Amino acid sequence: MKALLLRGLIAAGAVLVLGAVDAAILHKEAIRRDGELVYLPLAPVDPRSLVQGDYMALRFVLAREIEARARADRHALDEGESAFAPLALDDRHVASLAAGASGAPLRMRYRIRQGQVWLGTNAFFFEEGSAERFRAARYGEFRLDRRSGEAVLVGLRGAALEGL
Numbered sequence: 622m623k624a625l626l627l628r629g630l631i632a633a634g635a636v637l638v639l640g641a642v643d644a645a646i647l648h649k650e651a652i653r654r655d656g657e658l659v660y661l662p663l664a665p666v667d668p669r670s671l672v673q674g675d676y677m678a679l680r681f682v683l684a685r686e687i688e689a690r691a692r693a694d695r696h697a698l699d700e701g702e703s704a705f706a707p708l709a710l711d712d713r714h715v716a717s718l719a720a721g722a723s724g725a726p727l728r729m730r731y732r733i734r735q736g737q738v739w740l741g742t743n744a745f746f747f748e749e750g751s752a753e754r755f756r757a758a759r760y761g762e763f764r765l766d767r768r769s770g771e772a773v774l775v776g777l778r779g780a781a782l783e784g785l
Contacts, residue, residue: 656764684738730770
């Protein structure tokens with residue numbers, strides 16, 4: 622009887638975990654499909670870590686702007702903290718940090734990881750052998766959920782926002 626109960630609990634736990642993972646995947650796919658198009662300018666990255674194998678290390682200007690504002694406001698960026706950055710978009714959908722939180726139509730959720738602002742990802746993975754193609758990247762192409770502020774990186778763009 623105890624063994625049967627234990628098996629039932631394990632099966633129920635597995636169903637819950639798989640259900641949660643499936644829900645997270647469906648949410649990200651919905652953002653990719655229906656999210657607001659936003660381009661984030663890339664900040665310079667150590668060239669030794671720019672392309673490593675089949676991925677590119679990324680750093681965004683917006684992350685640096687958020688960190689600079691926090692320093693200016695004497696706000697500590699606590700590990701694991703989650704907050705929202707107000708965005709201003711230009712006519713090409715290129716985002717920058719809005720002057721103030723009030724009235725900003727878009728907000729992007731960020732987290733603090735290892736003392737730095739994390740905007741959903743710090744790497745872009747690509748097919749092996751295509752590193753040269755992505756060296757020209759100047760923008761990260763995101764889809765942003767207006768309600769949750771969650772953003773999904775869907776690609777990299779060149780200086781004129783052309784696809785790579």
